[in-house]
Amino acid sequence: MRLIVPLQGVVQGRGGIILGSIIPCALFYFLQFYLKRHRSLPPTNPTLPSTSSGNLSELQRCSSRTNLLPRGSTVRVRVSARASSIAKPNDSPYYIGLDRVREDPYDEMSNPDGLSLDMIEKWLSENLSISMLGLRGDGLGISGIATYQPMDGLMELKVVMAGFMTEVMGRTVSFDPSQVVLTSGATPALEILSFCLADQGNAFLVPAPYYPGFDRDMKWRTGVELIPVHCRSCDNFTWSITALEQAYNQARKRGQKVRGILISNPSNPVGNLLNKDMLYDLLDFARDVNIHIISDEIYAGSTYGNEEFVSMAEIVDSEDADKDRVHIIYGMSKDFSVPGFRVGVLYSFNENVLAASRKLSRFSSVSTPTQQLLVSVLSDTNFTREYIKTNKQRIRSMYNLFVAGLRELGLECTKSNAGLYSWVDMSRLISPYSEKGELDLWDNLFNIAKINVTPGSACHCIEPGWFRFCFTTLNEKEIPIVVDRIRKVVERCKPPV
Amino acid sequence: MAIEIETPSVSLSKVALSETHGEDSPYFAGWKAYDENPYDELNNPSGVIQMGLAENQVSFDLLEQYLEQHSELAANSGRSSTSSFRENALFQDYHGLQSFRKAMASFMEQIRGGRAKFDPDRIVITAGATAANELLTFILADPGDALLIPTPYYPGFDRDLRWRTGVNIIPVHCQSSNNFEITPEALEAAYNEAESKNIKVKGLLITNPSNPLGATIKRSNLKKILEFVTRKNIHLISDEIYSGSSFSCDEFVSISQILAEQNYKDSERVHVVYSLSKDLGLPGFRVGTIYSYNDDVVRTARRMSSFTLISSQTQQLLASMLSDKRFTENYIRVNRERLKKRYEMIIDGLRNAGIACLNGNAGLFCWVNLSSLLLEPTMECELELWKLILYEVRLNISPGSSCHCLEPGWFRVCFANMSENTLEIALRRIHDFMDRMRKVKISLQ
Numbered sequence: 012m013r014l015i016v017p018l019q020g021v022v023q024g025r026g027g028i029i030l031g032s033i034i035p036c037a038l039f040y041f042l043q044f045y046l047k048r049h050r051s052l053p054p055t056n057p058t059l060p061s062t063s064s065g066n067l068s069e070l071q072r073c074s075s076r077t078n079l080l081p082r083g084s085t086v087r088v089r090v091s092a093r094a095s096s097i098a099k100p101n102d103s104p105y106y107i108g109l110d111r112v113r114e115d116p117y118d119e120m121s122n123p124d125g126l127s128l129d130m131i132e133k134w135l136s137e138n139l140s141i142s143m144l145g146l147r148g149d150g151l152g153i154s155g156i157a158t159y160q161p162m163d164g165l166m167e168l169k170v171v172m173a174g175f176m177t178e179v180m181g182r183t184v185s186f187d188p189s190q191v192v193l194t195s196g197a198t199p200a201l202e203i204l205s206f207c208l209a210d211q212g213n214a215f216l217v218p219a220p221y222y223p224g225f226d227r228d229m230k231w232r233t234g235v236e237l238i239p240v241h242c243r244s245c246d247n248f249t250w251s252i253t254a255l256e257q258a259y260n261q262a263r264k265r266g267q268k269v270r271g272i273l274i275s276n277p278s279n280p281v282g283n284l285l286n287k288d289m290l291y292d293l294l295d296f297a298r299d300v301n302i303h304i305i306s307d308e309i310y311a312g313s314t315y316g317n318e319e320f321v322s323m324a325e326i327v328d329s330e331d332a333d334k335d336r337v338h339i340i341y342g343m344s345k346d347f348s349v350p351g352f353r354v355g356v357l358y359s360f361n362e363n364v365l366a367a368s369r370k371l372s373r374f375s376s377v378s379t380p381t382q383q384l385l386v387s388v389l390s391d392t393n394f395t396r397e398y399i400k401t402n403k404q405r406i407r408s409m410y411n412l413f414v415a416g417l418r419e420l421g422l423e424c425t426k427s428n429a430g431l432y433s434w435v436d437m438s439r440l441i442s443p444y445s446e447k448g449e450l451d452l453w454d455n456l457f458n459i460a461k462i463n464v465t466p467g468s469a470c471h472c473i474e475p476g477w478f479r480f481c482f483t484t485l486n487e488k489e490i491p492i493v494v495d496r497i498r499k500v501v502e503r504c505k506p507p508v
Numbered sequence: 509m510a511i512e513i514e515t516p517s518v519s520l521s522k523v524a525l526s527e528t529h530g531e532d533s534p535y536f537a538g539w540k541a542y543d544e545n546p547y548d549e550l551n552n553p554s555g556v557i558q559m560g561l562a563e564n565q566v567s568f569d570l571l572e573q574y575l576e577q578h579s580e581l582a583a584n585s586g587r588s589s590t591s592s593f594r595e596n597a598l599f600q601d602y603h604g605l606q607s608f609r610k611a612m613a614s615f616m617e618q619i620r621g622g623r624a625k626f627d628p629d630r631i632v633i634t635a636g637a638t639a640a641n642e643l644l645t646f647i648l649a650d651p652g653d654a655l656l657i658p659t660p661y662y663p664g665f666d667r668d669l670r671w672r673t674g675v676n677i678i679p680v681h682c683q684s685s686n687n688f689e690i691t692p693e694a695l696e697a698a699y700n701e702a703e704s705k706n707i708k709v710k711g712l713l714i715t716n717p718s719n720p721l722g723a724t725i726k727r728s729n730l731k732k733i734l735e736f737v738t739r740k741n742i743h744l745i746s747d748e749i750y751s752g753s754s755f756s757c758d759e760f761v762s763i764s765q766i767l768a769e770q771n772y773k774d775s776e777r778v779h780v781v782y783s784l785s786k787d788l789g790l791p792g793f794r795v796g797t798i799y800s801y802n803d804d805v806v807r808t809a810r811r812m813s814s815f816t817l818i819s820s821q822t823q824q825l826l827a828s829m830l831s832d833k834r835f836t837e838n839y840i841r842v843n844r845e846r847l848k849k850r851y852e853m854i855i856d857g858l859r860n861a862g863i864a865c866l867n868g869n870a871g872l873f874c875w876v877n878l879s880s881l882l883l884e885p886t887m888e889c890e891l892e893l894w895k896l897i898l899y900e901v902r903l904n905i906s907p908g909s910s911c912h913c914l915e916p917g918w919f920r921v922c923f924a925n926m927s928e929n930t931l932e933i934a935l936r937r938i939h940d941f942m943d944r945m946r947k948v949k950i951s952l953q
Contacts, residue, residue: 091650091710125598132593157571158563159791195635195794196600199815206672207524211651227814232646232672270521301518336518344600351599351820353635367524371672374639378819379792 104453105223105469120464120493123431123481126409127402128348134394138387156383162373164193168382171389172356176341178392179312179399184325190358192368193382197309197342197355199375201228204338204357207367208303209235209270215305216240216258216272218250220434220470220477222279222307229273238262238269241473244436247425248281250274252292259300271303271336272296277310277320280470280479281434282427284318290326294333303336312346312399315407316428327360334360343385345431346402352381406431406483409490413482416494420501431483438476440504449475455503460496523672534894535560535663535910542904549929557934560904562719562872563925564753564789566846570839571789574829599820602813604633608823611830612797616782618836619752624764626799632809633823635794637749637783638668639816641713644779644798647808648743649675649710655745656680656698656712658690660875660911660918662719669713678702678709681914684877687866688721690714690729695736711743711777712736717750717760717870720911720920722851724754724870727761734766734774743777752787752840754870755848767801775801784826786872787843793822847872847924850931854923857935861942872924876905879917881945890916901941903934 164172166188173186180186194200209215211234217225219239229235240258242248255272262269274293276285285293297304306323314320327337339358344350354377359365389395414424414433424433441448446468453466456478467477485493538560547555599605606628613626634640649655651674657665658680669675680698682688695712702709714733716725725733737744746763754760767775780799785791795818800806830836854874858865866875882889887909894907897919908918923931 091646091648091653125594128594128597131597135593156792157568157790158565159561195815195817195819202815207521210521210523213521232812232815303518349597351597353600353817353819363520363524367520374635374642374668374672375816376635376794378635378794378822380825381819381821384821 103223103226103469104450104466108453108457108463108465120462120481120484123483124344124350125348126405126431126483127398130398130401131348131388134388134391135384138391156379160379160382162376163369164191164372164377165379165382165386167386168193168377168389171386174392175389175395176311176356176358178395179346180308180322180324181319184322184328186324186358190360190365192357192359192365192372193377194355194357194372195353195375195377196350197307197340197344198224198228199372200340200342200355200357201225201305201307202231202233203368203371203375204305204340204359204364205229205233205235206371207364208305208338209233211235213268213270214238214262216255216262216269218242218255218274218278220248220280220467220472221273222275223465223469225273235270236267237273238267239471239473241471242281244425244474244477247283248278248434249283249285249289252296255293255296269300269302271305273305273307275307275309276323277308277314277429279307279310279430280432280465280467281425282430282432283425284314284316284320284428286318287321287326290321290323294326294337297336298333303338305338305340307340309340309342309345310430311341312402313406313431314429315403315410318428320429324358335363336361338364346399352385353377354381354385409482409485409487412487412490413480413485413494416490417480417497419494420498422497422501432479432481435478435480436476437478438474440501441476442504445475449477452476452500452504453478455500456497459503460493460500462493462496526671533663533666533910534891535906538894538898538904538906541898545902547902547930549927553933554902556898556902556904557930557937558904558925559922559934560906560920561925562786562922563791564786564843564847564872565926566850566924567789567839567843570835570842574832574835578828596820596824600817602633602810602817604631604813604818605820605823605827607827607831608818609633611827612782614833615830615836616751616799618833618840619757619787620760620762620765621757624762624768626764630799630801630806632798632800632806632813633818634796634798634813635816635818636791637747637781637785637796638664640781640783640796640798641665641745641747642668642671642673643809643812643816644745644781644805645669645673645675646812647805648745648779649673650708651675653708653710654678654702656695656702656709658682658688658694658714658718660688660720660908660913660920662715663906663910665713675710676707678707679912680712684866684915684918687723688718688875689726690733692732692736695733699740709740709742711745713745713747715747715749716763717748717754719750719871720873720906720908721866721875722868722871722873722920723866723875724760727766730761730763730766734763734778737777738774741777743779745779745781747781749781749783749786750871751782752843753847753872755844755851756869757840757844759869764799772801777802779805788839793826794818795822795826850923850928853928853931854921854935857932858921858938861935861939862946863938863942873920873922876919876921877917878919879915882917885916887916893917894919897941901937903937 169188169191173188173191176186194203214236215229217237217239219241225237229237238258240250240254242250259269277283293304304323308322311320311322323337323339327334337360340356341358342355343352357368417424417435422435422437424435427434437452438444441452449466449468456462456464465479467475470479542556542558545555546552547557609628609631612631613628616626617624634643645655654676655669656678659682665677669677678698678701680690680694682690682694699709714725717723718725734744744763748762751760751762763778764780767778778801782799783796784793798809800809851868851874855865858876864877868874878893879885881893890907890909897903897905906920909916911920
């Protein structure tokens with residue numbers, strides 16, 4: 012029930028305090044209540060009307076995987092079903108490998124990060140002053156960064172980030188800072204999209220093989236499903252619209268509601284680039300079945316082939332009607348080599364998604380000193396241009412060296428144009444020709460060659476024997492050494508029967 | 509929905525469309541009014557003074573001094589004697605930097621006067637306490653379950669604990685008659701209420717020192733709370749985000765101390781949340797932690813923290829700062845003294861204006877009783893009074909109803925997020941307002 016406080020507009024305006032209006036206001040305030048007293052009051056609601064409870068949607072209870080305890084029994088206090096499912100030791104080789112490497116000095120080929128960090132470090136040492144932490148000479152002090160800031164990121168960073176994305180993706184489309192939501196890494200950005208676009212039990216189509224982290228990011232806490240759309244070596248592991256349609260229809264028959272499709276472009280783990288036609292076809296498909304598109308473009312700046320990268324933003328730019336269904340993920344972990352700093356981008360054309368995401372970003376905000384640091388670096392567009400160019404050159408030369416080395420061993424990879432890894436065919440080396448054979452080989456690579464690579468099964472690849480080798484953590488001298496070590500394992504493998 | 513309605517536009521999830529973000533409450537509306545007309549000493553002296561934001565600005569100078577003296581930290585953006593820039597930039601391990609966890613553990617121990625020990629390996633890092641609380645809710649409860657929370661409580665909990673988790677909050681009602689202390693009777697009543705609605709209670713969340721009361725929980729009450737959760741076999745989350753903001757070291761008793769005293773018996777149901785946003789005045793840094801005595805919870809929380817890690821650069825910077833015992837001891841002591849002084853200043857000012865407050869001993873705010881200004885003891889009247897104070901007196905203070913306080917007329921008034929000058933001006937405005945209200949009341953009678 013609203014009671015009007017008059018003269019509000021007058022007093023609220025900037026300018027001098029109008030003391031005189033307070034008295035009549037207070038008077039009016041009391042008068043209204045005096046009048047109210049003589050009217051019959053509506054029965055008071057026993058429960059507190061919380062304006063924030065709103066339409067609390069009743070989420071369906073997931074089937075409880077915890078046992079119901081009889082009351083009074085002295086048993087250990089339990090965690091939720093959600094937590095229980097995550098607390099099990101993770102049996103994906105992707106994570107086991109990463110864990111083991113942490114403990115032992117294996118060669119890290121399952122993690123591609125850090126190729127061009129030296130350039131950033133150099134810039135920082137040449138340009139840095141106390142200003143980095145906001146302690147500028149003009150006395151802004153630490154309060155400039157220490158206090159509460161917008162949870163979805165400082166506007167200055169959004170601006171330079173939009174500029175960086177524009178540069179990195181070839182300047183064919185201009186990114187708008189007001190459509191940028193900053194998060195602590197791309198991981199939460201993906202999860203936020205999953206929360207926004209799908210309800211518990213809904214599904215996303217995902218071309219496979221795919222980045223193992225998608226299972227965690229999209230499914231864990233959201234209760235959303237991922238439906239793999241299997242791609243094959245005969246197609247160079249590229250998806251087709253037919254395959255997507257098939258998967259969508261099959262899902263429908265099963266009674267599963269598909270809310271979107273999640274693609275990675277450049278793709279991980281294969282390293283393919285999607286061309287304009289494919290992206291237009293994808294948009295058509297999404298429109299036909301009325302679903303969203305999430306395009307994870309985190310490797311956009313890591314291209315080295317002859318093909319140009321095309322962002323989903325470029326496709327939508329010219330087709331206004333379907334903007335609302337397109338959402339892009341980006342971040343500083345791959346192209347910019349600073350995964351530790353936790354800087355990710357959720358970019359959307361959908362105002363409702365942006366509004367919800369901005370609020371959800373409070374659970375995953377970027378630390379302000381880090382934001383300030385990036386504002387400094389990314390504002391130097393001469394540097395960023397040089398960086399992007401040099402970074403690409405380095406990736407290209409590492410790629411060439413590595414692929415040549417593998418070829419010496421008789422190992423081929425898919426023809427890729429981007430990414431910090433190669434998708435290598437070791438299928439003739441595994442025995443049996445199955446996931447077990449693949450994991451045996453993975454184990455050998457681990458223990459004998461002492462390198463940690465990602466087996467295709469961890470990426471949900473339907474053909475056994477493929478492995479993702481990241482090559483950007485090595486330097487040129489190390490490549491022959493690594494190739495030699497792989498040779499030892501290759502020679503050990505039984506020849507095909 | 510059973511029937512699919514074909515619309516041309518692509519739809520969003522229930523989470524995205526729900527109102528559970530809770531940003532319709534007056535708590536947030538007041539901030540909006542402030543944003544539109546913010547007080548500035550020089551440029552807008554008649555603007556709204558923000559007294560609804562619990563931010564600590566009283567000790568910035570200490571931080572600045574430290575950073576100036578250790579300028580290599582500020583300039584190094586992550587480099588230290590022990591790790592290179594490269595190592596730091598690449599470090600995304602969800603365990604968090606060991607040096608940082610050690611420093612946090614030691615800082616938490618110092619705040620408790622060494623009366624409790626913290627194991628760095630039980631510390632899970634999160635980007636702020638907001639994330640820590642949400643994470644724990646995901647871990648301890650399933651959708652449809654409930655957490656008990658004593659009222660009045662921080663309005664943000666409605667959003668942080670319920671939105672994506674689908675978990676409910678059942679309030680444990682506390683009364684002014686006993687200073688809003690949490691009683692076993694109130695706990696039982698709330699638990700029974702949940703049972704009657706067939707809702708499973710998975711835990712109790714307390715904030716100690718309390719927001720919005722600005723008071724610590726008595727040792728005897730903490731013991732009773734621990735007994736209650738043990739008896740019901742539920743979890744206990746102790747949000748101790750204001751532990752370093754108690755006005756004296758001895759006033760604050762942490763649940764960790766109680767557990768230490770009983771040799772950590774039954775401790776695996778207890779989880780402590782901490783952050784540097786209040787005590788250290790660094791909310792922008794996004795630094796929160798979960799400290800759990802339960803191995804499963806630590807392991808799971810660590811994995812889940814992938815969604816909310818702290819920047820390695822920030823971890824590095826804070827590891828250095830917080831392991832500097834000389835700095836931290838001085839900071840903790842001076843910060844407490846300054847907060848106490850502010851508290852006394854506002855209490856005096858309010859008393860002179862004829863306003864009573866709850867006896868407080870911690871935090872960045874006081875819990876003020878304006879119920880005498882209400883013509884009727886209803887929430888509606890409280891909201892009208894709040895609006896009056898916001899638009900006429902131009903002070904943004906938080907109405908008790910947004911904190912789910914059962915008794916109308918209480919307000920939370922923050923005092924640490926402004927200069928002393930500004931606080932004086934705010935007190936003057938309150939004084940003048942109370943004068944006028946008295947005159948108006950008299951004239952109406």
